[in-house]
Amino acid sequence: MSDQASPRGRAWLFNALATVVLWGVWGAFSGLSPQHGFPETLVYCVWALTMIPPALIVLAQARWKLDLNPRAIAYGLAVGGLGAGGQMVLFYAVTRGPAYLIFPVISLSPVVTIILSFLFMGERTGRLGAIGILLALLALPTFDFAPGGDAQGGGWIWMAFTVMACWGLQAYFMKSANRIMSAESIFFYMMVTGVALIPVALLLTDFSHPINYGLDGPLLAAGIQLLNAIGALTLVFAFRYGKAIIVAPLTNAGAPLATAIISLVALGVMPGPVKLVGIGLALAASLMLAFEPDSAAGEGVVEPTVL
Template sequence: MTATSGRAWLIYALVTVVLWGIWGAFSGLSPQRGFPETLVYCVWALTMIPPALVVLAQAGWKLDRTPRAVAYGLAIGLLGAGGQMLLFYAVARGPAYLIFPVISLSPVVTIALSALLMRERTGRLGAIGIVLALLALPTFDFAPGSAGGSSLTWLVPALIVMLCWGVQAYFMKAANHVTSAESIFVYMTMSGLLLAPVAWAMTDFTAPINWGWDGPGLATVIQSLNAIGALSLVFAFRYGKAILVAPLANAGAPLATALLSLAVLNVVPGPLKMLGIGLALVASLLLALEPDASETQQAETV
């Protein structure tokens, strides 16, 4: 995967939005059909291997082994995979409609770190787009009137997941300054595989498990979209500003999921989700119209 234009970050970010949107719409099918979410994690870790091999081959099988590259790559991978593992814990103990809005605010962490530590800035359109995207994020999984858990046993893990994924996105951008996107993704894959035995151990094998096609087979197809979307996101951070990529991807993916659910799964969003869809559409348009990072930097140096 190589960049051919200054808008490469937008292309990669939109690929992530589409793939993660489809993945989000169908990710619950395997657990619903008797294949535990912990085993879904194991399948996801394995689906990371093919795209990792493809990009490594495109890079001439050159893996950056410098200490900084290894540290960044493993940190990115462990933050992402560890957050996913902790998400399983939170969802088992609390209401998903409250947990996911908390986690979806992870771009706030990314934006804050990028602005403070990398001095990233954006124009007026980008700033408005970021604000609208952040306003849209909590609406997609919020269900007023539902009975939710009252214990902090799910809230604290959800906050930790939000922090992990926000920091992960920042590291993903920072790592692109010191190593290749190909190496980053390979180390992400390694990190995900390292935690697979933990997910396996968390699985309750005393309960019935669907080992048929609509179990691990369906999970493989769905999680492959997740893996390729993650690869696209790495390249989006390579070529674009974190403060633009993070809100676009994190608001756009739930938007795509909502639209797909509306069109294919016959799920009609409520008024609050429709508001979120509108906000995300406008946010995505503004972020797409924002002058590209390289153009801005060139203008500043003239």
């Protein structure tokens, strides 16, 4: 997760692939806790708490140098608030609308990141990278596509677009923040905002229903959500060393690809024909983005001033 871990030119790829693997495994098993009677709102609480250990570990490795200037704090809280806030909206959205339509909309969040990075950070890529981005964007909606069902009204669509905007903006600000502060500080502030929203998740929890507090409840959730937390950490480092226009579609297409493969191998879940097409597109996109010669972006990384 640093220059010492791999040459600067490919440090972004190492961290991006780590995110893909971690989030792929997390995605394959993330449904187990709710299936065992531990509600998703409490899963959020557990997830927020699992952010604490990796945040403290990397901050300790950085000799407890936390960026405390107002600009760094604003960026850090913006990144964390957009991510955690989007998750809160998602919890509400899935109670009002069909997940099979909500998640394909949300999966297009890299479009927001790519447009902003292209317009305001001047990021560009070569022909291979451009084709990879296109294939990734085409693949993303297929992983959560499921035909049929009741749309349950149209109010949910605005919440889905809100989550998409939040997570697309989060990725853009994550890259921008890496230019003026340390990755360790960014993740620390992400952890702080995630924990700060725990009371909101508790308020959204229906405690009138039975809740599983056993080993396959919160403890199982903690083990699974820790993968998510560490994946978020490696994503911060991927954005530090790589172009947002490359990292966003690679991780957002690669993680569902990994989830599909793991589900097929470990859980015996056979994807439908639409998802199989998506797997092929995501695999091709991942290879193109990984080997795009213009994808390394160590330039522009400014070492932050630590107060």
